[in-house]
Amino acid sequence: MTGNPFDGIREFVSAAQSLSFTAAALELGVTSSAVGKSVTRLEARLGVKLLHRTTRRLNLTSEGEAYLASCLRVMDELAETQGFLTTGQQEPVGRLRIDLPAAFGRRHILPTLIDMAVRYQQLDLSISFSERLVDIVNEGIDLVVRIGSLKDDAEIVARRLGSQSLLICATREYLHRHGTPQAPADLLQHDCIVGWRNGTRKSWMLVDEKGQTNEHDVRVKHEMGDGEMLLDMTLAGGGLAQLPTWLVQTPIQQGLLVPVLEQYAGAEMPIHVIWPRTRYIQPKIRMVVDELLALARRDAGIFRPDQGVPNPQGS
Incomplete structure (x- = not known):
């Protein structure tokens, strides 16, 4: 691989989010042809097609969707680190996708997340409610709360909130x-x-x-x-x-x-908060997990926290 491995990423992210080379060019202060060429060089370097071009608009390929998610995740982590280095305080930055069980999530988890979003203005939340077993790794979900026994899965980490x-x-x-x-x-x-x-x-x-x-x-x-x-x-x-x-x-x-x-x-059915296993846990994930653990300790009548119970997927 030759050249800077990060060349074209900024142009791709902007074009992918706006689905327009023209809009990306206005955002970045360059010409639309420059944006298009940068994305084309990036695709050639990666060996995959990221965007379908038509005369009217752009569309992400499946590879483009996966690459965009990875780029945004890395950019969020860089923004969090930069904020910490600048202010000396870690603060959650960027988008966090969270899936909750419907009734329990709305009644007992959502108020804490809303409070965090108000306190931390750089934290963006995408919250969904479902009862199904989601594939958090392949579906790009950052954090899940689930009620019920968990299967052993080396790709996730779980902390027990209670039961x-x-x-x-x-x-x-x-x-x-x-x-x-x-x-x-x-x-x-x-x-x-x-x-x-x-x-x-x-x-x-x-x-x-x-x-x-x-x-x-x-x-x-x-x-x-x-x-x-x-x-x-x-x-x-x-x-x-x-x-x-x-x-x-x-x-x-x-x-x-x-x-x-x-x-x-x-x-009894256990209540867990779950996230994908990585070598580095993002500060925004760690801070939400800490908030939920504190919530479980405060609201023992609802969560019934139990001490000394091992977590199937570690911590």
Whole structure:
């Protein structure tokens, strides 16, 4: 490879973000032909096509999208380091893409992230909500909060925030019509409302007489995409649901829901914050992780932090 390995990157990033050589030229103070030539030389050096050119606009190729994401990530890290060297204080800089579980994320994680975005004006957030298992490495997600057991994965790092305890409940009207289950086997005779999971076994976690947590099959009546939907269907009398205590505590206190199979309740699901494993953790990721760990310690009633529990993917 000859020449400066960084030649053309600034021009490519500007053109890729605006999808226009003309707009990139105005931003950089050069001619559009100079921008186009710089990007063409960069493509030749890399041996891949980054941009599709048409008479009307530019479009990123799949290789161009991946390269743009890498360039932006490196530029963010350089900006963070420069800010630290200039001010002597580390401050999160650049865009951070975060994916959260819908109900729990909106209620208990999002307020902290909004507070951080207000405090740190150079931090840009892209927040999404989903319950699926995302591929954080290939999907370009910087940080994920997930509830449930994790699989061993050498490409990620996980820190445990705590756990959530589960209860099975229904409305009095539903129990009056269908009866109250007395044993786990009765769940196969009831209308059960479960979280939607593509291709996964429909089961609930129950605690046996020895205190061991086991999966029990249920008869599925309704599948819902997130916890709030599960709660709404349960409150409407749609059936039994297994829900976290933080979500059903108030409806139970108000008499809107009734816990059942309480002798088998108490199963717990871990809550983790997860990010891609790299040799160098970006300051913005580390600062968000630290904020979430502090939140879990402050709000022990929700997160139920447990000490001394190993993290499957290290720390």
